[in-house]
Amino acid sequence: MSTFGKFFRVTTYGESHCKSVGCIVDGVPPGMTLTEEDIQPQLTRRRPGQSKLSTPRQEKDRVEIQSGVEFNKTLGTPIAMIVKNEDHRPKDYSEMDLYPRPSHADFTYSEKYGIKASSGGGRASARETIGRVAAGGIAEKFLKQVSNVEIVAFVSQIGEIKMDRTFNDPKFQHLLNTITREKVDSIGYIRCPDVTVASDMVKEIEKYRGQKDSIGGVVTCVVRNLPTGLGEPCFDKLEAMLAHAMLSIPASKGFEIGSGFQGVSIPGSQHNDPFYMDEETGRLRTKTNNSGGTQGGISNGENIYFSVPFKSVATISQEQKTATYDGKDGILAAKGRHDPAVTPRAIPIVEAMTALVLADALLIQKSRDFARSVVN
Amino acid sequence: MSTFGKFFRVTTYGESHCKSVGCIVDGVPPGMTLTEEDIQPQLTRRRPGQSKLSTPRQEKDRVEIQSGVEFNKTLGTPIAMIVKNEDHRPKDYSEMDLYPRPSHADFTYSEKYGIKASSGGGRASARETIGRVAAGGIAEKFLKQVSNVEIVAFVSQIGEIKMDRTFNDPKFQHLLNTITREKVDSIGYIRCPDVTVASDMVKEIEKYRGQKDSIGGVVTCVVRNLPTGLGEPCFDKLEAMLAHAMLSIPASKGFEIGSGFQGVSIPGSQHNDPFYMDEETGRLRTKTNNSGGTQGGISNGENIYFSVPFKSVATISQEQKTATYDGKDGILAAKGRHDPAVTPRAIPIVEAMTALVLADALLIQKSRDFARSVVN
Amino acid sequence: MSTFGKFFRVTTYGESHCKSVGCIVDGVPPGMTLTEEDIQPQLTRRRPGQSKLSTPRQEKDRVEIQSGVEFNKTLGTPIAMIVKNEDHRPKDYSEMDLYPRPSHADFTYSEKYGIKASSGGGRASARETIGRVAAGGIAEKFLKQVSNVEIVAFVSQIGEIKMDRTFNDPKFQHLLNTITREKVDSIGYIRCPDVTVASDMVKEIEKYRGQKDSIGGVVTCVVRNLPTGLGEPCFDKLEAMLAHAMLSIPASKGFEIGSGFQGVSIPGSQHNDPFYMDEETGRLRTKTNNSGGTQGGISNGENIYFSVPFKSVATISQEQKTATYDGKDGILAAKGRHDPAVTPRAIPIVEAMTALVLADALLIQKSRDFARSVVN
């Protein structure tokens, strides 16, 4: 299904070769100032063709709000948003008629639907994410107004080149406390906030481009200023919803929150986050944040942070020995130039999906807060 | 919310100090042979007190089917299942009245609900998973009948002691092809199929027990014989649903499918899974399975495999410096003996949640298969 | 599916010949005082065997809360409730093995599930409604605390005997303004608040009992003190949810709100409800209430009122010419004594389903109210 969320809910549509892509966002609070200028920046960050590191196709990706907004104020009714498909050039993919591209969704879409879309994997196209990013822009604006929630994602690894992500290292936690989108974008399209590492990452990407190959990466994301109490026991724990959201992004292969995979070898006595009273805010806080901002699936007021690995792009220019749909061995060579590393473009998508999860969890909890306040 | 799934759907209830825990399973196919004996084995595997490695509390955990089954056949109506709470001993937790236990859900439940359950974190209790395991037993039986689907989870890491999980190592793939539950259980409660590693894991756990500490681990799970076409673009990709399910298990901190975090440094030319015709089955298959059994979020007929890290148990016998709910610094010491490593007990829970995801995805796809077959 | 509601959500289970029937209620506000004594009264009103007008079977129907409540306070976690099946006597129905009972669900359940429950229509059994009534008790208590919401249903018609339900008659509107459950129950089990009409209704029922036949009736229900703004455009209008709820009750055949079917012949100039300022409350109100308390699917603060017809009971003691499952003509005679009119027993079920709809709509709207309050 193409719907995500319960109260703050997005339904997306569109594949790469149809008239338009977009979404309907339901459950947007009424009376919120909103224009296309709130939505466009993240769409522009998501767009291919931003630098020589990415694919040279030029897509305009201008969002048009269709409904739910009058005089720049949301009505509380569904907001439909459309982005026209302009530069699709379906002819480029003709060989696909014979070959399911390895590690693309061509084969599985064919198995699932019994029909081949001209783009092969229909909704597996990266263009599907436009609707998500547009919806995320609204969710982010709402979250910002609630409690100045900040969501910042960055590239923490490309191939073998990585930033230190040791969860219990104060330097890493300091980075999470201070990183901004401006900082992330300041070094360029690579979107890694460490100048030296970023430079090595660019070289890594160029190396694989030279080999007509591709390479993956990891995106790390932090959420600051989130209220406590978000996340629904027991199946819709906040980290469960975030994991769901992240694994729904094309090419993602995992998720870890807080100490994640590293944490399993740290004993409980060190892993536990002890409490202290924060005199400034008068709130109970934790001295460490190995949990990554949730306990029992519920936000505890500390930073939420998590990482998501993205596999190497499946479309490569070099030849691949594979088989046709009919099972005949052969060699597939993708035409045209291809983006050797899409991880930097995943940044606004990760941020958008995070915002969608949080806006939904917040609305659900606020309904409970009301109920709490009236019963006895 | 305490409901998981769309068609094959479980709703669980219960915390550790109430009369019973259990679930209602809706959408179970009618006419399926089912008795409590189909459900009990995994509940027994989940139960604490199975060995000296685990907590010494004795829980009986006998499931009682309430509805939806007559003469050992499912009616197609909701199946309610109950497990009585017998050995709860609420007094053990009295100090909790003052202290939110570090890295437990006491604090967040209090923030969310504004009320303290006598167990602290209410539904964050491990007993909540009983309903999941009971429901999973039904899902597994159904999947087995559909296409002999096999789901096997095992402990692949405890603390620093780990089995080799190199995704593109033929030995690891061979293990995934051949591992059985019998093999997993044969070495004992540790549930690691490698005798040598298992022995080291036991020592690792004993070490932390001796230190009144706890230690985490990783569970790896494989699904074999799953039909192609399962998983719903674009938000309910099969891996997204699995990630959601896994991160909803208490103490889990992550998820990776196929190449996961490792895969980001393998270039596309090596990461892509090329196709070949499998003469024996007449099906198009992939030579490698770096994808972990899905492409574009849809099952491709290869093994699904994934890993889930579980953090070190938060309840430890040693003293912890922390603060009370009121913000006063103090020292919390948990009474009684505690399980230093719960990862082995997570095995049947991981298997159950996997079965629930797959049964639901299968029913959804089968409805589409029908529709495909009648239109033109 | 056996789940109703989005936030305040009930999942029911059980048929007439299994161990127990009951439900899980999710989304109950935390911190609310709740005991079995809050639930039992409506279950007792629902119970068969209350008078000679109803079936002589004696069912005890004592509810047992399993979870979600400690020290008489709700925890905010799912509340499971169980009512044991004691007096089922499955042998009574043996002829059903050959005959699908006319206008029962035996045939359709058999078509749907391919299996015959020993009660014939499985979940079509009236015992299924126990879970609804139990859940409704919680919803009602919540609504009462929010704004003293009052829900009162009564029998307005049995067979040809009817109270005047002319929607725009001030006497009828006065009745709606003043009717209480005490008044409804004061005349006896017939649950019609008009003494004279009630007396005729009893005679009507006795007439059909004497003929070994059955007769239907109409239930009218009013909701007072409901806040404005409840109901979700465009598909989950408040009246749409109420209609859904009412038509889900066994034997109901319709629904009308406000002017209903009568209203179509009243021109707009008379049907429209003009506004005036109510000086006492300072609220804009309507002079008439032909709309029945909603406009555009959203509550306007006036009384919600609606009526629901219940068909004559399908189980009758006289012989019926019909056919077996195999298609052989024959005569079916139900054994035992049967309730000739179940409409009075539908009263607490109608009230419960109404409460469930309203509690859910209220929680949804309160989440929006919060959102409205923070954005600009």
Place this chain on the structure above:
Amino acid sequence: MSTFGKFFRVTTYGESHCKSVGCIVDGVPPGMTLTEEDIQPQLTRRRPGQSKLSTPRQEKDRVEIQSGVEFNKTLGTPIAMIVKNEDHRPKDYSEMDLYPRPSHADFTYSEKYGIKASSGGGRASARETIGRVAAGGIAEKFLKQVSNVEIVAFVSQIGEIKMDRTFNDPKFQHLLNTITREKVDSIGYIRCPDVTVASDMVKEIEKYRGQKDSIGGVVTCVVRNLPTGLGEPCFDKLEAMLAHAMLSIPASKGFEIGSGFQGVSIPGSQHNDPFYMDEETGRLRTKTNNSGGTQGGISNGENIYFSVPFKSVATISQEQKTATYDGKDGILAAKGRHDPAVTPRAIPIVEAMTALVLADALLIQKSRDFARSVVN
């Protein structure tokens, strides 16, 4: 929420004064031939300005498929459809700035959302139904291919003028067996299949138009050739879903299926539908169809039939004494010419919503059929 359905699912958007209205339809079977020509006819039937009986505004309402279809075949992915808003003329409604129009949704939308859309009742606008009718066109096409399902609605009452709807009259049942859309449309826009009654209805409408007033009506709808087994116990009974759908249509005030409100005074012995073997089809059928095609909420293979009352249009040209939002008494006079009876235009909307309910129920049941077929 603006989403309807579980598997065959439509999400609509748009109000009367935004750029476009439309919908996303998810769960459409792949491989189905589909063009805009399949969708447009019902949209054209829904369109205002079809005859002098309706409003003179000319709307073009051309649907544009955005996605999910290639080379006239559905891909199985979401189908977005857009209809541009061309002739909205928002200035006509200026007086609304002061007055909430009686029995319109202006007041309740204002209460719910705290913001006034320029159309007053935002999504309560009849234009919202365009998305429903477009989606219904796809659902109908699918149902036709499954088992030649036929859905025909007609106007059975306008004001006091009515066709005989006696449910157990063979003439009425014959009408339900034979009525076609061609027949319904043949007499003109009034959409009543009885020439004499239709003529009186037109006079009735003209009478109220002359009085600058409006009048309501009843739509009756029949579904033929529906498979058995559709409808989900216990909350999503087929009639519950239909009632939900019908009451979600603007201006509808009720629903009755089969014998409905009439049936309550017919004793069980006459109301019950006895079975017989239909030699022609080899199926068990019922001699009468007082149930209206379902038992226990599940389709039994007989005709589904139901009626829906639509209140008199709230917008009338004559002056109305009412109050402003601020509570000041005054007189509101709507400008322009208005449609005195919209019941005929409700026909395609009733048909569309019916199709959406049935397509969803069918897909759900087919998934169960599969499951039944593999278990033992």
